[in-house]
Amino acid sequence: MRRTIALLVAVLTLATGGAAHAKSMTLCRAKPEVLALGTTLPISRKAIAERKLLRIIALGSSTTAGYGVSNPAFAYPTQLRIGLEKALPGIDIEVINRGIGGQDVEEMAARMRTEMEDNPASLVIWQTGTNAAIRHMPLEKFDKTLRDGLKLGTSLGADFILMNLQYVPAVVAVADKEAYEKVMAGAAKDYSAGLFRRYDIMRGWYDDGMPYAQFVQLDGLHLNDFGQKCIGRLLTRSIVDALKAP
């Protein structure tokens, strides 16, 4: 009996010795060039300089709502707030989570005005595209709806960042996912919005040999704890870089 226990302890010690634990945030990486938003966030800068306040609306679908994560605070909007509070001491940071699972670009564009009037914000992060791609929304319709939304949103006086599709099995299987990505890049450019290239960032993880199980839930669609936290952290870095750029 005693020998069994000794053996067990030895095995456990060995196992923990090599404990480079699987979900370590050290794996959360991205090349600097894919993190560039392509905007200087002028309205947010002004709010920070004049009012010491940065209010952000996270508008989106299930990723934003934090579907299926083991702790709601792991969803990227809360991670973004925590990250920005650390990076911008003395500035009041507010992130309003307006993610509704399953919604598509149309439904989000439709509630754009109320969301922004309910919570006047300097920055809107609009996470979209995935549901359109996996439901095969016609590209022209996607393009038009997205642009209508951006036009309305920017006219209401906020900076915009579009967060594009996630690189997950359900999206990778879609034949023309890159076309949706291109539409988003084009729309962002035309409305001087930032583009957070989630698709390229996550493809980088995969290409570096990170398995899907590391960052995707078992449904093959939603980001898991690690995926959400890492996206939150990288988005924080992108935004801070954009705010600090000359």
Next chain:
Amino acid sequence: MAAAPVRDIRLDLFRGLALWFIFLDHIPTNIVSWLTVRNYGFSDATEIFVFISGYTAVIAYSRMLDQEGWPRTAARIYRRVWQLYVAHILLFVAFSAQIAWVSIARDTPALIEEMQLLGLGDNPYRAILEAALLKFRPVNLDVLPLYIVLLAAFPFVLPAVVRWPWAVIGVSLALYAATSRLNWNLPAYPDEKVWYFNPLAWQVVFHVGAACAVFGTGLSWLDRFRGTLTALAIAFLLFAAFIALSWHYNPLERLVPVWVARVIYPIDKTNIDILRFLHFLAIAWLVRLAVPIDAPALKWRIWEPLRRCGEASLLIFCIGTFLALSGQVVVSHYEDSILSQIVVSILGIAIMCVAAYIAAWFKRGNARAASRLPVTTGVPR
């Protein structure tokens, strides 16, 4: 009138196993959860738990329906629903208190916010109301509300399923299909959230389980197709295992043809994707063949802890959920070290077993006390 059926030990045993799996899977990043079914295919312990719940509901109430009539049976079922509801509310309070306690004890007020009970902080009064209405459920507290809804509908399902099990399966499948097609769900809190386990979809597992209990040995006509069904089940399980392992190994993942990926993803959990359900049915079929009701191995002492946990399933489920949260806190305190995961897993299951044995001991005591009472009525039960 049918003789009292022998207790099907398999139900307790596999329900106990499902409860262990649920506990292990609820600790994020837990290396021990590699032992659970979800890593080797599409379905997980939830399907096992819900199916067995449907099965045992028929076993528990159909004889009563026969002997004492519908009103008493319905009343008995609602008493059970009430017990589930009380257990859920108690679990909700204990769960929230645990978070508050940890953050006070460790002097980290941030923890309350980090473990934000999704809205409890923003508007506590409203959140408590919504919790009482089962619309507000912190993470991991989704299974009991599903069970409550399913059992609350059961008095109306029971008389139908004992007479026309096939019709009930048909209606259940139709509701399931309509739900996934039309995106029906019940409302939740905060607004626009939906039930993580959609009762309108998950009812299919419960009701197929209930119908199987009605069929009982009547399912033996399936044995005529035993060879074919077994081959199909094994093929499907191998396919599912390949896909599940491909999530962990990119070289395997690259072998999955694009058209296959296009067909199978996303494998929805909220509306229980058909792949999950088929995967569970394949497992159930093979278990039925491999472990017949009178298998001698079922009586082995080594399974007793599982059986005890399965017998006291409500208690053990609540304890497991509560402990999974403690486990999450401990494991994250030790920065996800593998040792902490193993220790927490073993300790948690040990506590669940001790609780189950105490519950069994208590029950035996009650039964003995009851048998000592003088018999006042002449009607034997």
